[in-house]
Amino acid sequence: MTREERLLFCKQCENQKMDLKQGIICSLTGAPAAFEGTCDDFVDSPEKAALHQSHASPEVDGSDTVILSPEELEKYRSEQNLGLGIAAALGTGLVGAILWATLTVATGYQIGYMALAIGFGVGFMNRQAGKGIDPIFGISGAIIALVSVFLGNIFSIIAIASDELQSTFFETLSIIDFSLLFQVMMDDFSPIDILFYGIAAYEGYKFSFRTFEKA
Template sequence: MTRDEHLEFCRRCLNRKFDSNSGIICSLTGQIAAFEKECCDFKIDESVKIEVDDQELLGHSEIKEKLPTEIFEKLRLEQNLFGAIIAGFGTAIVCAILWSVFTVTLKFQMGYMAILVGAGVGYVMRRIGKGIDQIFGFFGAGISLFGCLLGNFLSIIGFIAIANDLGFLETLILFDYSQLTNVMSETFDIRDFIFYAIAIITGYKLAMRSVTEKDVKTFKKNL
């Protein structure tokens, strides 16, 4: 029996115990399950109801645990971190420019644009990078934050340009960057913090390849 088949029993057994290194183990033996067909010590836990959602996304550790080593390593070889980073930064810059255009045109600071930045960056990084390692998520979060800050900054430059009857590029060149931190902090409020946080989380989650229980079953069938 495979580890997954063992776990189907172990998750419903009263003798189960969680170990930080091995996951679910037997409290009687202190080891992971090794039985064939059935376990003589199995005692069903009636309070446990297992519902398998084939569409639920799996985390990195779950993917590594559920997929055969051969398939997991094959997916890792398909990863393209450099391409994902370049595409992520490109998307962040485009989103930041659109953010500033809408904000200056409507004369309203739209903090929720940050969420779109995170979603855009994450989605593009996932498509290009095909990453299952957490490093993709970390870069997705960081680049999303960069896009949010850039969008906010470009919006400020736009407002300054209009107020002083200057061109955008001219204002960008003449701006006193020693005052950047002060200017950014003056326009920042709690709502921005919330939207930025959502953008970072979204960028992190979407930047990694989506693998579901259904995908795991398909991979195993094609092995």
């Protein structure tokens, strides 16, 4: 058995304890579990299993979790900066929306994949600046990603209109009828747009969390 397979049992066992150097160890032996198949000393403890679940943070590759001790959890929480994370995410989202509009005018196509890039960028910058591990970082990242993609769509429509009218972006913005703007968005809306919005929100959420290397 691998250590990961044994840990699935240990995390639910009453006899486990946390060692800052070795990770989860057996309180009876003072060493990491070494059993094969089943452990004769296993005592089920739903409370400890729930505790470990609440202390789980995202792994770098997104396929596993790293267990943090209460001390580590408190340390990383003290390093969080929600305001800075949101500011960085908002700035990235705005830049992404403007870039999307610029590419739309340059290519003549509204490239939907830009929504995915915006979602990733928002989440990544939220994580880098905010160093968050609490759910609020993911929630804010998802919301900012959605708003940024929405703005990207609006900016693209205005940019196309300004190109056709041979006027500047801000001149077009000052005279445009927003009721018509939203009507154009609805007319152009397709099921694939829902997918892009959904993936962007997921990326904004997932990539907003601080990641940790496995010991």
